[in-house]
Amino acid sequence: AQKITQTQPGMFVQEKEAVTLDCTYDTSDPSYGLFWYKQPSSGEMIFLIYQGSYDQQNATEGRYSLNFQKARKSANLVISASQLGDSAMYFCAMREGLRGQFYFGTGTSLTVIP
Amino acid sequence: GAVVSQHPSWVICKSGTSVKIECRSLDFQATTMFWYRQFPKQSLMLMATSNEGSKATYEQGVEKDKFLINHASLTLSTLTVTSAHPEDSSFYICSAREVAEPTNSPLHFGNGTRLTVT
Secondary structure (H helix, E strand, O other): OOOEEOOOOEEEEEOOOOEEEOOEEOOOOOOOEEEEEEEOOOOOOEEEEEEEOOOOOOOEEOOEEEEEEOOOOEEEEEEOOOOHHHOEEEEEEEEEOOOOEEEEOOOEEEEEEO | OOOEEEEOOEEEEOOOOOEEEEEEEOOOOEEEEEEEEEOOOOOEEEEEEEEOOOOOEEOOOOOOOOEEEEEEEOOEEEEEEOOOOHHHOEEEEEEEEEOOOOOOOOOEEOOOEEEEEO
16 A cells, blocks of 8 residues: 555646645554655755644644644645745655655646746 | 755766765764655655665665665765666665654755666
8 A cells, every 4th residue: 555645646826826735644653754845856855844643733834834634644735825936846755663764655746827 | 954965966877887876964964864766757766774884774676786775974875876777767866864863854865866877
């Protein structure tokens, strides 16, 4: 079974609008962490936001927020007021296990339209 | 802080030769480094976990003898692609974890190496 599932291969959003990128995960470990990364065309991985499995509040970092629904095992990324520079691949990732290894989803390609 | 330097950023080599990629943590000590491979428009695939002073742990399906990993110090891990073939052409990216990091610490990534085997 896939540890991380991102069902949207590509998304479009109008500049200044908000967009939600979906992510569901699968784990039996009670302690885990969920991360979102942005990968522009240049290739580097940019960390955006983190949500811990025991966190009561949804994480927020500037224009990024994470809609964490633990019972549904989903951790959707919400980008508010989209900017042209937000166009990139977005990866959801989970950290679990004794080794603390990371598992990545297949990514969502976001295109912001002017 | 938490800068990971990966070198080279791109390399072209002939089939049959070996290529070494370096991953350095510049301002922190990393007991664990991870090596990923990424095909165009696809996700990052974990190849191996590199631990300082011990043998790397390879993921299923990754050839140990082809992808040699050495983690000789707390700031350096190397990936050597031996006897490279065109199918090894890919984007390789390393990441590092600090020695004593809290559980909410993200992975710190290098900028990746684009390998092209002709």
